[in-house]
Amino acid sequence: MSDTQQLDQLVAACHWIGAKGWAPATGGNMSVRQDEHFCLLSESGKDKGGLTRDDFIQVEIASNLAPSGRKPSAETALHTLIYRLFPEAGAVLHTHTVNATVLSRVEEGAALLLYGYEMQKSLTGQHTHEDTVAIPVFDNSQDIAALASEIEDYAARFPLRYGFLLRGHGLTCWGENVNEARRHLEGLEFLFECERQRRLLESK
Numbered sequence: 001m002s003d004t005q006q007l008d009q010l011v012a013a014c015h016w017i018g019a020k021g022w023a024p025a026t027g028g029n030m031s032v033r034q035d036e037h038f039c040l041l042s043e044s045g046k047d048k049g050g051l052t053r054d055d056f057i058q059v060e061i062a063s064n065l066a067p068s069g070r071k072p073s074a075e076t077a078l079h080t081l082i083y084r085l086f087p088e089a090g091a092v093l094h095t096h097t098v099n100a101t102v103l104s105r106v107e108e109g110a111a112l113l114l115y116g117y118e119m120q121k122s123l124t125g126q127h128t129h130e131d132t133v134a135i136p137v138f139d140n141s142q143d144i145a146a147l148a149s150e151i152e153d154y155a156a157r158f159p160l161r162y163g164f165l166l167r168g169h170g171l172t173c174w175g176e177n178v179n180e181a182r183r184h185l186e187g188l189e190f191l192f193e194c195e196r197q198r199r200l201l202e203s204k
């Protein structure tokens with residue numbers, strides 16, 4: 001698929017995310033890989049539900065630098081980390097949903113454990129509700145370089161698949177292309193909603 005087609009799919013995904021209310025105000029950021037060395041990342045501070053092709057900025061994956069001098073997302077280092085860690089990753093979506101924000105705060109452990117849900121099979125490679133999907137939760141930080149380094153250390157020691165949560169902040173997830181990243185986002189968001197409801201009911 002050409003760069004233009006991938007970017008068009010990403011723009012459509014941004015509009016879909018916006019319509020769902022998953023990137024309120026200027027929250028969220030989205031990117032697509034161009035090749036081994038470069039990705040296209042959303043410009044910082046924009047309403048991501050209304051992005052057009054021109055709102056994406058080329059960023060060098062190794063350096064986080066934008067040759068154009070424009071300002072890509074404040075969370076650029078998290079996107080480029082994913083592209084460096086996973087050569088098969090082709091798109092990254094970061095959202096600020098209520099479920100991800102609340103669940104990541106009430107979860108006291110280092111990971112949100114999802115099990116018993118048929119919808120786990122919306123995640124590539126999951127074939128049964130009887131397995132456990134672990135989505136790590138990292139404490140939020142305004143120091144994105146330090147956060148990226150912490151996540152890199154985690155990935156060197158533990159499996160990291162589909163996405164991670166930032167406590168009180170949101171979800172960052174990815175896929176081999178925009179469509180797979182979208183499926184992972186939608187599947188995880190559904191699972192987060194179920195888990196939030198389950199915890200609420202069981203606490204009564």
Ligand SMILES: CSCCC(=O)C(=O)COP(=O)(O)O
Pocket residue numbers: 025026027028029042043044045046072073074075094
């Ligand atoms: C109110 S949004 C705060 C920053 C953030 O978490 C985010 O996802 C958007 O930052 P960006 O620089 O990508 O616009």
Ligand SMILES: [Zn+2]
Pocket residue numbers: 027028029075094095096169170
């Ligand atoms: Zn964010």
